[in-house]
Amino acid sequence: MSNLQQWFDNYSSDHQDPTNRAIHWVCVPLIVWSVIAALWCVPPPTSLFKPGIWAAVAMLFATMFYYKGSRAIGFAMLAVFVVLTFITSLLYGALGQKPLLYLAIGVFVVAWIGQFIGHKIEGRKPSFLTDIKYLLIGPAWLMSKVFNRFGWKY
Numbered sequence: 001m002s003n004l005q006q007w008f009d010n011y012s013s014d015h016q017d018p019t020n021r022a023i024h025w026v027c028v029p030l031i032v033w034s035v036i037a038a039l040w041c042v043p044p045p046t047s048l049f050k051p052g053i054w055a056a057v058a059m060l061f062a063t064m065f066y067y068k069g070s071r072a073i074g075f076a077m078l079a080v081f082v083v084l085t086f087i088t089s090l091l092y093g094a095l096g097q098k099p100l101l102y103l104a105i106g107v108f109v110v111a112w113i114g115q116f117i118g119h120k121i122e123g124r125k126p127s128f129l130t131d132i133k134y135l136l137i138g139p140a141w142l143m144s145k146v147f148n149r150f151g152w153k154y
Contacts, residue, residue, distance in 0.1 A: 037101070052088070
């Protein structure tokens with residue numbers, strides 16, 4: 001696919017039902033957070049790194065993917081990642097590694113159940129079943145909706 005707008009248009013075609021869209025507004029951010037939190041719990045390779053290094057690497061690659069498609073979306077998603085990093089760091093400090101991992105797994109499972117319920121209501125399969133990159137497009141698609149709401153260009 002040549003540009004981000006084409007990705008968004010194709011993703012939108014699988015997300016026409018208002019209930020499915022509403023479910024995505026809740027579940028997609030929860031899935032993104034749960035992946036970050038789970039990666040946060042993977043021990044660092046050496047004492048040179050702190051917990052969260054694997055999450056940081058994943059967020060860096062995701063940000064580069066978004067930035068390549070749109071600078072504005074890339075920076076906006078980076079801001080989201082900073083907020084999610086702050087939240088995850090606080091939870092890691094308060095709960096510890098294992099409880100945070102269990103919470104992340106629980107949120108991940110429940111949010112994906114929600115996603116599949118939304119797609120059952122929609123009557124269409126999830127976009128990522130046609131192309132795995134749609135797992136990255138979902139969060140950016142929501143961000144594009146925020147941009148559109150405020151009349152911002154991306």
